[in-house]
Amino acid sequence: MIKSFEDIPGVEWVPGTGEFIKVNSDLCSGCGNCVKVCLGSCYIVKGKKAVIQTLERCMECGACWYVCENEAISFSWPNGGTGFKTQWG
Amino acid sequence: MENIEKKIEMECDVVVVGAGFGGAAAAKKCADAGLKTIMIERSEKVGEKIISGLTIPFHGFLFGPDFIRDGNPPIERPVDGIINYIIKDIEKNDIDIDDSLRVPKPFSPIFSVGYNAFCKAFCEWEVQQAIESGVELRTKTTVVDVIRDNGHIRGVITENNEQIWSKIVINAEGSHGLLAIKAGVREKYPPDTISLADVYVYDMDKKDIDRIFGFSLKFCWGWDEQKIAPPLGHGNGLMVWPYSDSLHLMQDQCLRKDDGPVYNLAGALRGYHEKITTNLPWWRDEIAPKVRLRARMWDGFEIFVGLDKRLRNMPNFTDGMLLIGDAAGLENTELCDGVPTAWFSAEIAADVAIEAISHNDTSASFLKRYDDRIKAHPIIQWAITSTNRYNLRYAQKEHDEKKLKKYIHDGWGLGFCKHGSSALMKITLSFIKKDPKVIGKWIRMYLRYYYHWHHRHYENIQASDGTQKKQKGIKLKSYLRLMDWLLWITSPLIRLLAGLLEPLSGAANPVMKLIFPIIAPMYLWFIKKWDMAFDPLSKQLVQAVVTSDPSIFDV
Numbered sequence: 001m002i003k004s005f006e007d008i009p010g011v012e013w014v015p016g017t018g019e020f021i022k023v024n025s026d027l028c029s030g031c032g033n034c035v036k037v038c039l040g041s042c043y044i045v046k047g048k049k050a051v052i053q054t055l056e057r058c059m060e061c062g063a064c065w066y067v068c069e070n071e072a073i074s075f076s077w078p079n080g081g082t083g084f085k086t087q088w089g
Numbered sequence: 090m091e092n093i094e095k096k097i098e099m100e101c102d103v104v105v106v107g108a109g110f111g112g113a114a115a116a117k118k119c120a121d122a123g124l125k126t127i128m129i130e131r132s133e134k135v136g137e138k139i140i141s142g143l144t145i146p147f148h149g150f151l152f153g154p155d156f157i158r159d160g161n162p163p164i165e166r167p168v169d170g171i172i173n174y175i176i177k178d179i180e181k182n183d184i185d186i187d188d189s190l191r192v193p194k195p196f197s198p199i200f201s202v203g204y205n206a207f208c209k210a211f212c213e214w215e216v217q218q219a220i221e222s223g224v225e226l227r228t229k230t231t232v233v234d235v236i237r238d239n240g241h242i243r244g245v246i247t248e249n250n251e252q253i254w255s256k257i258v259i260n261a262e263g264s265h266g267l268l269a270i271k272a273g274v275r276e277k278y279p280p281d282t283i284s285l286a287d288v289y290v291y292d293m294d295k296k297d298i299d300r301i302f303g304f305s306l307k308f309c310w311g312w313d314e315q316k317i318a319p320p321l322g323h324g325n326g327l328m329v330w331p332y333s334d335s336l337h338l339m340q341d342q343c344l345r346k347d348d349g350p351v352y353n354l355a356g357a358l359r360g361y362h363e364k365i366t367t368n369l370p371w372w373r374d375e376i377a378p379k380v381r382l383r384a385r386m387w388d389g390f391e392i393f394v395g396l397d398k399r400l401r402n403m404p405n406f407t408d409g410m411l412l413i414g415d416a417a418g419l420e421n422t423e424l425c426d427g428v429p430t431a432w433f434s435a436e437i438a439a440d441v442a443i444e445a446i447s448h449n450d451t452s453a454s455f456l457k458r459y460d461d462r463i464k465a466h467p468i469i470q471w472a473i474t475s476t477n478r479y480n481l482r483y484a485q486k487e488h489d490e491k492k493l494k495k496y497i498h499d500g501w502g503l504g505f506c507k508h509g510s511s512a513l514m515k516i517t518l519s520f521i522k523k524d525p526k527v528i529g530k531w532i533r534m535y536l537r538y539y540y541h542w543h544h545r546h547y548e549n550i551q552a553s554d555g556t557q558k559k560q561k562g563i564k565l566k567s568y569l570r571l572m573d574w575l576l577w578i579t580s581p582l583i584r585l586l587a588g589l590l591e592p593l594s595g596a597a598n599p600v601m602k603l604i605f606p607i608i609a610p611m612y613l614w615f616i617k618k619w620d621m622a623f624d625p626l627s628k629q630l631v632q633a634v635v636t637s638d639p640s641i642f643d644v
Contacts, residue, residue, distance in 0.1 A: 009384055036353045061388045087137070
């Protein structure tokens, strides 16, 4: 089911993305950089490790991937036709 | 993926990855040359994943693909200048204005410095032109890897493990460059080079936009403590683009500065947006009561890649693959815009792909000519190496108002001509030298764009006043005929002059720097008088354009 969020109007999320962003907890230092730059609030730090709460608010900007100090975050594109979409970009 | 078993599911001459501004232009040119071209796009509909509010600068249209210059793309509003608000103290309303970059009347608003556009609509239009040229478009398809054959890229692999073999791959996937990294061509950029752009789209009535913005962009710049700019000291406040019936507001900030810590951008951008919309006088008083939030979105852009010599010189080609636009790190460092460079590199890549295929040689040694041409392109190199936006951090760090104003003036004011004149002169003269009649095409482009923009967005106004098709005053048709005749007669002379002046274009920047302190104040003083004097003529020109038969603007 396509989702939308009240605080992010004009954008819809199509399910079926797959795990296109992953955190390798063995490499994660728990620095929280990913939490700081994610405008979609997709991350939390739990037990000194970054955890992806949801990818349903991810706009595939790559910010978390860029700021990860230990290369613990892997980033790829979601499956074709899935993930966020907007008419207004 | 190295030396995989060849199972040909699809074979073509050229695969273009990404149906954005650059991808569509490259694909169309390849198809026009008779190459079997497949363009692959991961979104369901073209443009659904492109995020930006933007002005596409005039040089993209003048010196980019012919089909765009001579066509009728969907634009949202011509731009005749920038009003820079330099905010020293928001509480005391201590704000200076630099609005020195504007097109004088009677040229404004028809002869613009750029056009605001929705990326989605524009890319859809471009892709449609590409399809009409024979490009096969595949949407809802994510490319996950390249096919390698003894190190040579021979095509791409999709998420469904489908192999699409091609003689050459043009990688137009955008900023993050995942496929280029996978292909071993480039590496992930450091966070210092990436700007996170937070974009808000507001509904606003056309008449209010006309009255408050006209055709001007509004940019705000300020000290960190004003909390209208994110606090890492890049001095980036916000940029507001007026569209037809909406405003695009963008705040952006680099993910990290000078190897420092990563700042809490999520919190900061939220807080600053709140402050901008409630405390910034012109937004609070004039805009806020009249707008409704339509959309919010964000993306990361590789804005400062071009300023780092090592990153700038990372390969943009390999055996069997060419990288274009943002995928090649060609974002404009000052305008936060990559469209013109995407178009220029797309055309160069398509030319090189056509040459490579006709020579049956897609090796890196043959494709190096692509890199040579990118490096020789005056606008591309100027766009990716301009430093004013980057240098704002030093003004901020030293709290130096003089520096802040200088960088703003040189980046988004009249001062741009001190560093942009050589590039613009060189490319302008090279086009004129090739064919002086291009001047007529440029003029018709401006007139056609304005005509179609006006009628697309002001149909009701035209219908109600009944002026459409009843031309009064200036008879453009006669003037355009006269222009064509003069260009035809004087072509040899113009060509000769352009050829003589072109080698001197390198001197334009130093000369401008030398005479700027004298001519800039004079120009700004005179322009105020001119604008008043020529305002009636500007209105007459607009009326003449919008009431003309649009076929006179065709080329």
